Amino acid sequence: MNSKIKAFMKNIALTFMVAILMFTTACNKGPEGVVAKVNDAEISQEEFDRDYAAQANNAILMSNNADILEETTDQNPQVTMGQEIRRQVLENLIQMELVKQDAQKKNIKVDENKVTEQINAVKEQIGGEEVFNEQLKTVGMTPEFYENYVRNTVLMNDYYEALLKEFEADDKQLEKYYNDHKDEYFTATASHILVADVDEANKIKKELDKGADFAEMAKEKSLDPSGAQGGDLGTFNNGEMVQPFNDALKVMKKGEISDPVKTDYGYHIIKLTDKKARTFKDLKDELKQTYAQEKVKEYVDKLQKDAKIKRYLDPKDDYKLPEKYQVALPKTAENEKNDKASKEANKNAKTNAKVENKAEEKANNTKAENKADNK
Known part of the structure; x- marks a missing residue:
């Protein structure tokens, strides 16, 4: 498959651009051909089928496995891939x-030129265009x-930007x-020792509490490349490390050694x-973005909470x-080999059946002739 179509397929799921507080409600039987209702607007079965097909076909083609929708997810062995995709598609449509409804109230319209x-x-x-249409066809989609x-x-992007400006x-x-x-905003200078096992981490912490040299322990025990430099990570700002690491630093004091994180x-x-607070002047642009994003999230959460879904x-x-x-899976060398073997087996089976039928027919004829001679 063309690499650009692959890139398109990987991003085909329309995801909300703001973190949204998700909730579920019981599913009741609704009008024929309707999968959900948002305030007074209905979402049709046809819309659901179209969007589900896009993601389902994506999963099938990317895995080259026609049965992947029946396999369970890594997160929940009680839920199949198909079920999880259907859940996501339904929520995305909602x-x-x-x-769309809130954008209409704010007079935000789709810019067709951008589309x-x-x-x-x-x-x-x-x-x-011809190649484009053909590629869409191969993955079960239409222009x-x-x-x-x-x-x-396009609408989602414009709506999100409008909300950021509003807040x-x-x-x-x-x-x-x-x-x-x-x-929450600081500049830190830190070192670390990284190990795979919590028991080993606890043992190292006990040794450090007894006075062991941190840099030497990092050189000896750490799995991270920084171990060669005694675990030195240099100086960095909050948010540059993974969240649990950042959260630990947030409450630590200068010179302190943490428990395993x-x-x-x-x-x-x-x-x-070392740890120093970052100044308002240095943070102003970052704070402006963070503040607006938090307010947008609060707004969208309330929008969904107040909606009748x-x-x-x-x-x-x-x-x-x-x-x-x-869609059909693309032919691979292995698939073609298996198909050929299957066809050959079927051919042989038919040939054997013909031979067996002829042999049986000949035996029956011989019996009939013998019976006639005996008479």
Whole structure:
């Protein structure tokens, strides 16, 4: 498959651009052909089928596995991939409908010129309209679907930017925000020892508490490349390290050595050499963005909380992808080899059956002749 189509497929799921407080409600039987209702607007089964097909086909083609939708997810062995995709698609459609309704109230309209420009840019990159349409066809999509996807993305971007502007803070609001969150903004100089096992981390911490040299222990025990420099991480700002590491530094004091801190990398023992508060002047632009993003999240959370949302589709119910959206897996050397072997086996089976039938027919004829002779 063309690499640009692959890139498109990886991003085909329309995700909300702001963190949203998700909640679920019981699924009730609704009007025929309707999967959900958002305030007074209905989301049709056709819309759901179209968007689900995009993501389901993506999963099938990327894994080269026609049965992947029936396999369970890593996060929950009780939920299949198909069920999880259906849940995500339903929620995305609901979120998009909320955005459309609120955007209309704010008089934010889709810029059709942006839509056309983006689609034409993709067509040009991929090799022209004919190639573009053919590639969409191979993944079970239509140009109409892709146009709708781009239109929603353009609206989402413009809506989000409008909200950021709406909640832009003045200097007085920013100073108050800074004073309320001053401890969260710092510059730190630190070292660490990284190990894979919590028991080993606890043993190292005990040795350090007894007076062992931190740098020497890092050189001997740390799995991180910084161990060669005694675990030295240099000087960095808050937020540059993974969240658990950052959270530990936030409450540590200069010269302190932490208990083991678990991250996706393993267990860290952190030594804080120095920590200084970052000034309002240095942080002003960052604070302006953070403040607006938090206010947007609060606004969107309330928007969803206040909305009347009814879900009529249960992602766990049996579901069959409509035939018009189904795609065939591309032929691979292994697939072709298996197909050839299967055809050969079928051919041999038919040949054997013919031989057996002829042998049986001949035997029956011989019996009949013998019986006639005996008479």
